[in-house]
Amino acid sequence: MKKTECVAMLLAGGQGSRLGVLTQNIAKPAVPYGGKYRIIDFPLSNCVNSGIDTVGILTQYQPLALNDYIGSGKPWDLDRANGGVHILPPYQKSKGGDWYKGTANAIYQNIPFIERYNPDYVLVLSGDHIYKMDYAKMIDHHRRSQSDCTIAVFEVPLSEASRFGIMNTREDGTIYEFEEKPKKPKSNLASMGIYVFTWTKLRQYLCEDAEKSNSSSDFGKDVIPAMLAAGEKMSVYRFSDYWKDVGTIDSLWEANLDLLNPNVKLDLSDPAWRIYSRSEGMPPQYVDRRAVIENSLVTDGCEIYGEVDFSVLFENVTIEPGAQVKYSLVMPGAKISKDATVQYAIIAENVVVGPGAVVGESPEECEDLEGWGIAVVGEGLTVGENAKVSAKAMVRESVKAGETVA
């Protein structure tokens, strides 16, 4: 087998329960983003653009949509003779089988996969964030600093640091302490959940961790602290471009609308760093005479007859005449029927919002500002004619005509 310098392992098994109904049937990395992407397109495209052509995707929770989406890896140019993309679900072994117990355990169970490529380094990624990053630079940094582990970090405001895993570093950028969600943070360097390991070291610690019956086999909780305690050389790699967690309804909504903000540094149109996605066979978008579209992203396959403002419309969305969509995400295949209003809402795939229905409320109109939030309608549901979905509602079942859901 040809030698591969770096194998990427993408942790895509998490449920992403904070996204509620949006991840009821699909894993978080398969959640649609930005009009034509899914979250996993970002780490995958980053890999390809960084010259990493061997990627293992560790799946566990609701993998069907994700497996289907990845397929042979064609859209990311990862259908390769050597390497390419591989879906790695948990499997039965001769001495029984196990679910992936934790993030580190998922990699541990796939040591034979990694060994096939005999890599120098292993890049561990998650499918939770929107960002464009050249991993080759990070691997370079790892190699030059002769570290055993390099962790990408992002500077967050100190006031928010207690929500993150914080790296406390010496002047030379080496880490002396890792604190998970510290009450009194000593630094503002938050871990981005992106790790480069020297493979021989990681292999050793994964095997040691597997021997400990009380370990949760998690990178942040177990492996990183164990390496620190043993005095391995751990460094940070600073990243300062756009990076956003999309693990909650609010952050998913914000990260989408960030694409409409000219001051946000996330350019998806850069031909030198394309974000690839699977999208095939859709006609161009059509904008009718009656339509009004301002400050929005609209994708192939959409038919717009109504009004769209400050919104992101994914592929094959129909907005009928008289319908209004404001400050919202409308995911693939959804239909907003005539005279319906959708505002401050996330409409999941293939939802039908009936004529005259109202989904979501603007904060100005909302009487109870404490209870205000983004309204969400789950995949494939119907909101009946003239029904009403209040602010912050999480709709899990179809709404009958005329009904109100709080």
Added chain:
Amino acid sequence: MTNELLGILFTNVHDDLIHELTTRRSMASIPFGARYRLIDFSLSNLVNAGVSKVGVITKANYQSLMDHLGSGKPWDLDRKNGGLYILPPYNTSEAGVYEGHVDALVGIMQFLKRSHETYVALCDADVICNIDLKAMLEAHIEKAADCTVAYKHGILPRNHRDLMSFTIGENERIQDIRLEGNCQCERDFSLDIMILEREKLIDLVESAAAYGRTSFARDILLPRVDSLRIFGWKVATFAEVIDSAEHYVEANMKLLDQSVRRELFTPDRPIYTKTRDNMPTKYGVDAKVRNALIADGCIIEGTVENCILFREVIVKKGAVLKNCIVMQGSTIGEDAFLHYAALDKNVVVSPKAKLQGTAKCNIIIQKDAVI
């Protein structure tokens, strides 16, 4: 069934009819409908019928076509068995570059003979339609036809040498074939998409070639209208045979009609094209867009009415585009005014520039021009 049909595409048909757009490309690679090239329609028709082997006959100016087709990935034609075969002219010392369909087929005789499919679909790549070739093949077999030709009813396209119009008899049997040239009359005319048995095709082509014949319609089908069982296959949905630059503009604009889009873009038979991984189209704060067909990757900050915008078109603030076709990668500067203009790829229109054509006569701007 799926391996029964071999596809053959003619890509340099009628290049001279739209010389404005074919100076640096073949007819087949003319951009159409915001994100397609003409060849995408016939290729997708073949692939949607389960065809997995397609020969693309080229003649001249085929660099842009090769670039578009690549290995055939977007059409799922990057195959070990079959797939896409680019067939450039086979320029023998005695023959030279081919002129008609017959000598073009003679040039690919080895390819035809080595193929194992029972039937062949011959398609001209300047026809825009979405038809069910599988059903057409089934009808061909059921009727024990020697040749089945897709046709539509309408005004005859102009300037098409050897375009067949038909008298259709009972059970769609073609009773009479005429070559009427520029008559501008209403007829049942050929869409130049036809199905024959491969062995039969080889026989017909070889015997015509032996007499130095070049035209498939004039020299093969027309004299045999009685001796061969030739059947029509009526296409009642949107189908256009591009015959001039004006007609090209008109055919594009027809896509603004919802019923036309429903016929051309059916979800069960998608039209595939090369993907460019553009971001979705961005509509700015001051965008005013009415009645427009727009591809991904555009950034629109101005006014766009009755237009077709291809991928990566930038319309700056204050720019006004009405009744225009703007191809991939063109940029319209601030406060520019364009009325009835068709811009080829990568045109740059400077701020405040003014281009005004008329409904009858669109201004056509060549590729890479700076205005």
